[in-house]
Amino acid sequence: MERLKPVDVAIVGGGWAGLLMAKEIVSRTTLSVVVLERGGQAARPSEYAARMDELDYNIRLRMMQNIADETVTHRHSSTERAAPVRQYGSFHPGTGVGGAGEHWGGVSNRFLPDQFTLATHLHEKFGSRLPEGLAVQDWGITYDQLEPYYWRAEQLMGVGGKAGNLAGKLIEGGNTLEGPRSHEYPNPPHKMAYMMDLFNKASLDLGYHPYPIPTATLSQSYKNPDGVTRPGCLYCGYCSRYGCMIGAKAQPSTTLMPLLADKKNFTLKTGCWVRRVIHRDQKAEGVSYIDSSGREIMQPANVVVLSSWTLNNSRLLLLSKVGDPYDPTSGKGTLGKNFTHQVSHGVHLFFDKPLNNFMGAGGLGLGLADFEGDISQNEAPGVLVGGAIRATCGGEGPLSSFGRVPEDEAKSNWGAEWKKAALRWYDRAGEIMAEAAHLAYRQNYVDLDPTYTDKFGDPLLRLTLDWTEHEKLQGAFLTKIEVSLGKAMGARIGGIARGVRNHYDVTYYQSTHVQGGAIMGDSPDRSVVNPWLQHWRLPNLWVVGGSAFPQNGSGNPTLTILAATYRAADAFVDRYVKKPGALV
Amino acid sequence: MKRREFITLPAKCLGGLLVYTMAGLPIHINEAEGTVSLALQFFTAAEARTIAAACERIFPSDESGPGAKQAGVIIYIDRQLAGPYGHDRYRYTKGPFLESVPEHGYQGKANPQEIYREGVQKLGADFADIDGSKQDERLRAIETTIFFRMLRAHTVEGMFSDPMHGGNSNLIGWQLIGYPGPLMSYRDEIDKHFGEPLRSNKPVSLAQVVGHPVKGWEEERS
Numbered sequence: 161m162e163r164l165k166p167v168d169v170a171i172v173g174g175g176w177a178g179l180l181m182a183k184e185i186v187s188r189t190t191l192s193v194v195v196l197e198r199g200g201q202a203a204r205p206s207e208y209a210a211r212m213d214e215l216d217y218n219i220r221l222r223m224m225q226n227i228a229d230e231t232v233t234h235r236h237s238s239t240e241r242a243a244p245v246r247q248y249g250s251f252h253p254g255t256g257v258g259g260a261g262e263h264w265g266g267v268s269n270r271f272l273p274d275q276f277t278l279a280t281h282l283h284e285k286f287g288s289r290l291p292e293g294l295a296v297q298d299w300g301i302t303y304d305q306l307e308p309y310y311w312r313a314e315q316l317m318g319v320g321g322k323a324g325n326l327a328g329k330l331i332e333g334g335n336t337l338e339g340p341r342s343h344e345y346p347n348p349p350h351k352m353a354y355m356m357d358l359f360n361k362a363s364l365d366l367g368y369h370p371y372p373i374p375t376a377t378l379s380q381s382y383k384n385p386d387g388v389t390r391p392g393c394l395y396c397g398y399c400s401r402y403g404c405m406i407g408a409k410a411q412p413s414t415t416l417m418p419l420l421a422d423k424k425n426f427t428l429k430t431g432c433w434v435r436r437v438i439h440r441d442q443k444a445e446g447v448s449y450i451d452s453s454g455r456e457i458m459q460p461a462n463v464v465v466l467s468s469w470t471l472n473n474s475r476l477l478l479l480s481k482v483g484d485p486y487d488p489t490s491g492k493g494t495l496g497k498n499f500t501h502q503v504s505h506g507v508h509l510f511f512d513k514p515l516n517n518f519m520g521a522g523g524l525g526l527g528l529a530d531f532e533g534d535i536s537q538n539e540a541p542g543v544l545v546g547g548a549i550r551a552t553c554g555g556e557g558p559l560s561s562f563g564r565v566p567e568d569e570a571k572s573n574w575g576a577e578w579k580k581a582a583l584r585w586y587d588r589a590g591e592i593m594a595e596a597a598h599l600a601y602r603q604n605y606v607d608l609d610p611t612y613t614d615k616f617g618d619p620l621l622r623l624t625l626d627w628t629e630h631e632k633l634q635g636a637f638l639t640k641i642e643v644s645l646g647k648a649m650g651a652r653i654g655g656i657a658r659g660v661r662n663h664y665d666v667t668y669y670q671s672t673h674v675q676g677g678a679i680m681g682d683s684p685d686r687s688v689v690n691p692w693l694q695h696w697r698l699p700n701l702w703v704v705g706g707s708a709f710p711q712n713g714s715g716n717p718t719l720t721i722l723a724a725t726y727r728a729a730d731a732f733v734d735r736y737v738k739k740p741g742a743l744v
Numbered sequence: 745m746k747r748r749e750f751i752t753l754p755a756k757c758l759g760g761l762l763v764y765t766m767a768g769l770p771i772h773i774n775e776a777e778g779t780v781s782l783a784l785q786f787f788t789a790a791e792a793r794t795i796a797a798a799c800e801r802i803f804p805s806d807e808s809g810p811g812a813k814q815a816g817v818i819i820y821i822d823r824q825l826a827g828p829y830g831h832d833r834y835r836y837t838k839g840p841f842l843e844s845v846p847e848h849g850y851q852g853k854a855n856p857q858e859i860y861r862e863g864v865q866k867l868g869a870d871f872a873d874i875d876g877s878k879q880d881e882r883l884r885a886i887e888t889t890i891f892f893r894m895l896r897a898h899t900v901e902g903m904f905s906d907p908m909h910g911g912n913s914n915l916i917g918w919q920l921i922g923y924p925g926p927l928m929s930y931r932d933e934i935d936k937h938f939g940e941p942l943r944s945n946k947p948v949s950l951a952q953v954v955g956h957p958v959k960g961w962e963e964e965r966s
């Protein structure tokens with residue numbers, strides 16, 4: 161194995177979390193930082209323009225990590241044999257510089273304050289009535305502690321929206337369920353598309369409280385505090401699963417790389433597939449990887465940061481034998497536990513009038529400030545946490561939109577009768593979707609698969625995950641609200657969109673919001689990293705990203721990942737660099 | 745090198761766009777008969793005839809508008825199968841290949857090329873020559889197979905994907921539904937046209953939008 165010259169910090173994975181750590185470290189210290197990214201360079205906006213092709217990018221998922229090289233396996237319970245996820249379905253890992261931050265949709269909500277102390281909150285509220293096997297935990301930080309970092313992340317990306325709680329003052333038209341914000345959003349909300357207008361009126365008629373979804377696709381031209389300027393969104397509709405052709409959507413390539421590119425203490429290496437964290441005597445010594453020409457290389461480093469996406473963070477720790485793997489039977493071990501996804505549950509709607517749904521932007525839409533967090537037990541007995549119910553106009557090309565017809569309009573999904581119905585209903589099908597919180601359970605976790613391997617022969621990560629009665633109750637409750645909204649919008653109600661069915665299903669897209677496995681917390685007995693995302697046992701190893709979430713909140717995770725990363729970077733730069741060692 | 749086989753299609757269905765994306769491959773235009781012969785990349789001529797006939801039942805050319813034949817769907821499928829998708833370069837194909845629960849999707853070993861080769865056999869050598877209702881019967885008999893699910897999905901893709909991929913010839917699919925193509929901006933439109941169709945009868949392809957040729961993933965060769 162070739163041994164390189166040591167660096168101060170080796171960062172594994174060049175997505176949002178890794179490049180944000182890199183930006184903070186190289187701009188505030190003289191430390192040498194190398195980012196090892198296994199994919200390639202990100203495209204430029206002009207190159208993204210030539211990729212506005214629905215077949216290759218939305219259907220064949222050309223921006224995603226090559227699943228032939230590495231995937232995960234899945235089973236519903238620990239008594240079953242897992243099968244590999246052979247083609248992408250329920251979530252979409254990104255690849256290359258920028259990672260999933262290049263192809264995301266840009267929705268940038270904060271989590272509700274209760275989320276960070278959810279275990280305390282639910283135990284106080286429900287006590288012994290909580291479902292068996294519930295494994296929710298407090299994060300070890302509070303919303304108030306994270307608030308300044310949320311604000312930095314919002315400024316970094318130029319999030320547009322309308323505050324619903326400005327320093328405790330509730331403001332109609334914003335999300336009033338939110339925790340208090342120190343500042344109004346950096347940018348105003350987007351324009352209102354037809355579907356949003358219908359949803360807005362229906363919500364108000366039903367006495368609900370619609371608000372614009374906060375989004376990192378800029379509503380106008382914006383210069384962030386780092387001096388990076390990006391233009392306003394053009395609503396082209398090629399957003400989620402695509403890179404932005406003008407740089408309006410905040411992506412690591414357009415938001416972070418401009419600052420990093422010319423820094424002398426920053427090196428970005430692509431095509432470097434990290435396989436192990438090398439460690440000895442409770443200290444990380446560096447990482448080993450295979451480069452694009454197949455050479456095995458050891459990069460020594462004083463500090464290692466894992467930021468290789470939720471699942472790969474856990475997998476690298478397991479492969480490197482850092483920490484104790486979780487055992488669901490005994491409840492011992494912390495590595496791999498509290499694996500969660502998202503309860504993405506919606507209904508299809510059919511409208512008399514055309515929606516022009518090919519226009520749009522990833523996060524363009526409205527949400528309801530009514531059904532997140534605590535749910536009235538009179539209204540929905542047993543539903544512990546709700547979700548963000550939304551109507552979005554993400555932009556839908558003909559391949560994904562053509563062919564949806566109300567069930568009674570065609571017997572089949574092919575042939576003359578179906579074609580005629582599909583033409584009549586083209587661009588008249590929409591949906592209301594919820595991104596609901598997913599609670600953690602003892603039986604949902606990740607470990608290494610005993611059978612299937614990646615292209616280098618390393619074991620794949622195995623997901624053990626299924627829906628419980630609670631998620632089915634959440635689904636039924638959300639369906640009820642969504643149906644009432646759909647009817648108030650004048651739509652015919654179709655079937656369930658995405659959604660919780662009998663068992664967790666890897667074949668259809670739900671969201672890329674998979675979380676946990678290397679969670680944060682206030683005690684090494686219950687978590688892998690401390691509240692600054694520093695590994696409890698190896699103080700010079702930091703693990704940042706969605707892997708740190710003890711359970712998944714309502715809405716989308718990226719802003720929380722960025723806020724927690726900012727907080728980790730502050731702790732690293734302000735405290736660790738001055739006095740290396742455990743911060744707690 | 746394997747001898748290339750050809751498929752013959754009505755020339756008027758193939759606009760300049762398709763001919764342009766076929767650059768580098770032989771094209772025979774027979775003006776007298778008004779037909780064009782295109783080199784196939786994966787199918788044999790007989791297979792292409794069978795698959796084209798099946799696509800035409802899935803998305804027929806009828807009084808509601810043009811269908812798979814006019815859009816050149818068979819060309820689209822042929823190229824997809826010849827490219828990385830056809831031999832599963834982007835699917836996890838390590839064994840063991842074991843049956844699993846429906847929530848795990850297709851777990852088989854066969855790649856799309858193999859699935860089509862077997863599927864064509866199932867349709868029968870006479871498929872293109874029997875009448876429509878008999879064709880439908882045979883298709884209904886295989887409706888739940890992975891082959892049919894692919895064929896159905898690929899037919900719709902061939903109708904409505906950018907013409908760089910070989911289907912949607914002359915943007916006929918986009919004209920059928922009034923999809924304008926991958927335009928760069930709706931900034932002045934997004935908050936207007938409520939309940940009114942914003943449609944285009946002169947859609948544009950991605951190559952036209954960006955002003956240079958664009959290659960589909962299917963053209964990637966290892």
